[in-house]
Amino acid sequence: MGSLEDYAAAVAATRARLSEHPGLKDLVRYATLAANGHNTQPWRFDLAKDRIAILPDFARRTPVVDPDDHHLFASLGCAGENLALSATARGRGGVLRFEPGGAGSLVFEFSGGPAERSALFEAIPKRQSTRADYDGRPVAVPDLEALAAAARVPGVDLVLATDRRQIERVLELVAAGNSAQIADPAFVRELKAWLRFNPREALQMGDGLFSAASGNPNLPTWLGGLMFDRVFRVATENDKYARQLRSSAGVAIFVSEQDDKDHWVRAGRACQRFALQATALGIKHAFINQPVEVAALRPQFASLVGTPGRRPDIVMRFGYGPTLPFSPRRPPEAVMTSVPEGVA
Ligand SMILES: Cc1cc2nc3c(=O)[nH]c(=O)nc-3n(C[C@H](O)[C@H](O)[C@H](O)COP(=O)(O)O)c2cc1C
Known part of the structure; x- marks a missing residue:
């Protein structure tokens, strides 16, 4: 392994x-x-x-x-x-x-x-996406303000939810989205194809979701696949998301002004800036995108966060938690095209 x-x-x-x-x-x-x-x-x-x-x-x-x-x-x-x-x-x-x-x-x-x-x-x-339970501590107001300031990108609005009742509403939609996704064999197949069950596999591929980076045990590839089929269930996953969200300090929702590629890129920039500022402040983050990935849930989610009629782009929880192993990357050579002489 x-x-x-x-x-x-x-x-x-x-x-x-x-x-x-x-x-x-x-x-x-x-x-x-x-x-x-x-x-x-x-x-x-x-x-x-x-x-x-x-x-x-x-x-x-x-x-x-x-x-x-x-x-x-x-x-x-x-x-x-x-x-x-x-x-x-x-x-x-x-x-x-x-x-x-x-x-x-x-x-x-x-x-x-x-x-x-x-x-x-x-x-x-x-910076890392930290898919762990957090410790429930709130983030102080000056740090929330620093996060909001860092995430300011033209064309993208940030909604910060720290009220427990509102976080519960977000959780309901995360659970609804998760249930819909796990019920879809094509979604589960696609996810499984990007799982890396042990260090050797993660290093060889240099991509994908490494189990240890999500707080899961390392397993031989064949066993990892079998275990995933056995344990990846709606109830356990929804319980996990409930624990994770209830132990978070808040949820950040990025909503761009228009639904086009330019604005999807802008939303990515804003969320990366938010995540980096959080990291600088010792705050962890993880994505919980189910309410924006399941298209049928988007209108309800947009209304919940106060942006009716728009398409929310990205949902992230944040708070204080442990550091997990980092996820792998492919080397720069593998992602560069046309390197003119003397440039790189
Ligand atoms: C647009 C976008 C959507 C993502 N959606 C999810 C998600 O729904 N659930 C999740 O756990 N991580 C999600 N992630 C996090 C990625 O899985 C993560 O960034 C990737 O595995 C690399 O790990 P790192 O962030 O620790 O470097 C998303 C990231 C991006 C940029």
């Missing part, structure tokens, strides 16, 4: 501190540490001297949970935000914009400027 020690060493290398004068390849490495749906890493980086384009990799779609590629483009936004923060921290600031041409891509154009390190940049290698 491979050892957790070897796994941790390999992951530490992936997350090594960005050098003071990084090449483009190292900037790409930092970009790939971003959150992304099912950890499919659905991106390709196209490098040139004066810009990096982040292109969708449709071979890594998750068509069941994300039929219109909403999460895929949000994931590009997460990576773009990491890239912009990293380049800016190293004196290579620039502009990040969505290019609608073709399938749509995200372009970061370097313009230079002073090196501006930020708490968000420093948090990039430490």
Whole structure:
């Protein structure tokens, strides 16, 4: 199965501190540490001297949970935000914009400027989705304000729910969404294909949902598959989400102004910034997207969070909890296209 020690060493290398004068390849490495749906890493980086384009990799779609590629483009936004923060921290600031041409891509154009390190940049290698029970402690108001300020991206509204009754309403929709998803064999099959049951598998593939990173035991691949079939049930999963949400300090909901790729990317940028600010403050986060993934639940969820008629993009819980093993990443070489001579 491979050892957790070897796994941790390999992951530490992936997350090594960005050098003071990084090449483009190292900037790409930092970009790939971003959150992304099912950890499919659905991106390709196209490098040139004066810009990096982040292109969708449709071979890594998750068509069941994300039929219109909403999460895929949000994931590009997460990576773009990491890239912009990293380049800016190293004196290579620039502009990040969505290019609608073709399938749509995200372009970061370097313009230079002073090196501006930020708490968000420093948090990039430490951020993780922490799918554990938290300790129930509330987040103090100044920290909530810092989270809201960090997540400010034009075109995206953030709704913060910290009231217990409202969190219970969110939980009802998470449970309803979870029940619908688990009842769908295609959803379960797709999820299972991205599970990595032990360190060896996680390292070999460099992607997917590593069991230890979700607080689950390591198992041989064959046994992991069998166990998953036996234990992945609506009741146990809904109980788990109830515990996780009730032990969280609050829920952050990102709602963009329009339902198009540009705004899905913006929502991804906002949620990545929120997650980085949380990490900088010692606050954990995890995604609970069932109410936005199950399309039939979206109108009810939008009304609940006070944005009727709009499509909420991303749902995240936050609070104080343990640090779990990090999730794997593929090396930058595996996600770069066309590297002109001397560029990377
Ligand atoms: C758009 C988007 C949707 C996501 N949806 C979920 C989700 O519904 N449930 C979940 O547990 N994690 C979800 N995640 C988190 C990813 O699984 C996670 O980012 C990925 O496995 C990499 O792990 P890391 O965030 O710890 O680096 C989502 C992430 C993104 C960007």
